[in-house]
Amino acid sequence: MNNFSNDSNKSYFEGKSKEVLLTQYERNPAARKKSLEYHGFSCKICGFNFEQHFGEVGRGFIHVHHINPISTIAQKYQINPIEDLIPVCPNCHAMIHSKIPAYSITEIKNIRQINEKE
Secondary structure: OOOOOOOOOOOOOOOOOOOOOOOOOOOOHHHHHHHHHHHOOEOOOOOOEHHHHHHHHHOOOOEEEEOOOHHHHOOOOOOOHHHHEEEEOHHHHHHHOOOOOOOOHHHHHHHHHHHHHO
16 A cells, blocks of 8 residues: 655755865776777676667667776776776666665675575
8 A cells, every 4th residue: 555645735845056065086988988898888787788778879878887986096096997997787886886885796796686586
């Protein structure tokens, strides 16, 4: 049974602005390209491929995850695109970063396997 209450007198607001100061770390597009040339465009966790599901509009779309979080290094460093970057779909990427420190690729794969069996 759905416990949803239809509170038609309640108002919800969004859109208030606020200023945020943050540090943004640069990504190297050539490293991303090299990683995808090697690994391909399917999620290394769930196998989802945007082009297979969405056709042309999905071609080339995938997130690239840093195995070692770039924010923990917090400085310019040399990256190995094949070993340090891995393609993951946005859903799996969100799950990786759903805790701090982030889940590893192996941990997320194991969580998926356990829950697929249930």
